[in-house]
Amino acid sequence: MLPVGDHRPDLPDRPVLEARSVSYHREGRTRVRQVSLQAGPGELLMLCGPQGAGTSALLRLLAGGLIPDAGRVLHDGRAPRPDQGLEVVHGAPAARRALVTPPEPGRAPVLLLDEPTRGAPDAEHDRLVAECRRWAEAGAVVVLTSHDLPLVARHAHTAALLVAGRLIAWASPAVAFVPAVRLLGYGGSPTAGGAPGPGVDRGSLLATG
Numbered sequence: 001m002l003p004v005g006d007h008r009p010d011l012p013d014r015p016v017l018e019a020r021s022v023s024y025h026r027e028g029r030t031r032v033r034q035v036s037l038q039a040g041p042g043e044l045l046m047l048c049g050p051q052g053a054g055t056s057a058l059l060r061l062l063a064g065g066l067i068p069d070a071g072r073v074l075h076d077g078r079a080p081r082p083d084q085g086l087e088v089v090h091g092a093p094a095a096r097r098a099l100v101t102p103p104e105p106g107r108a109p110v111l112l113l114d115e116p117t118r119g120a121p122d123a124e125h126d127r128l129v130a131e132c133r134r135w136a137e138a139g140a141v142v143v144l145t146s147h148d149l150p151l152v153a154r155h156a157h158t159a160a161l162l163v164a165g166r167l168i169a170w171a172s173p174a175v176a177f178v179p180a181v182r183l184l185g186y187g188g189s190p191t192a193g194g195a196p197g198p199g200v201d202r203g204s205l206l207a208t209g
Contacts (some may be wrong), residue, residue: 020036020072021034024066030165032068035165042136042158045156046144047144049161049168053162054162059114064082064086090114111140151176159178
């Protein structure tokens, strides 16, 4: 498995969202396995991986909508109360509505989006995610999930690559994807290599840096 500690991004001075060794189990399956990461203002963090990797579950854990079976989730350094969970926006129609009004400069709103390109025409995917990045660069904390690694490579400040619930790499896309794809292939297991999954161009990922 790729040693995540060797590929961590520069950590925010004051993380707004933080997972500390978080695990989550559902229906006899471990969805998230001992994941630790952070997100702060000015950052577009994209949680990515193959289908079933645990990205949506991790996003809901960060939001406070799911309670971890182990580890802690912190909002501004404190554990959120059950009534303090953050909203998760699902799919393209809701993402478009959420992105209508840009954040106010100097404030740090949090925008959490689960597959914000789902339901949008392919030609709109880059525009939607570019708008998410503009929100982040205006001072927001933006975390979204995607299964489209080339899209992540083009837009994310930071990528967190999950496979089978494990955090395989957490860094800028150029740093995260090169060793991850080399060691795992996209769609491989955390302990064995494999060919990239359908529709994933290994060469385009390795050329993103």
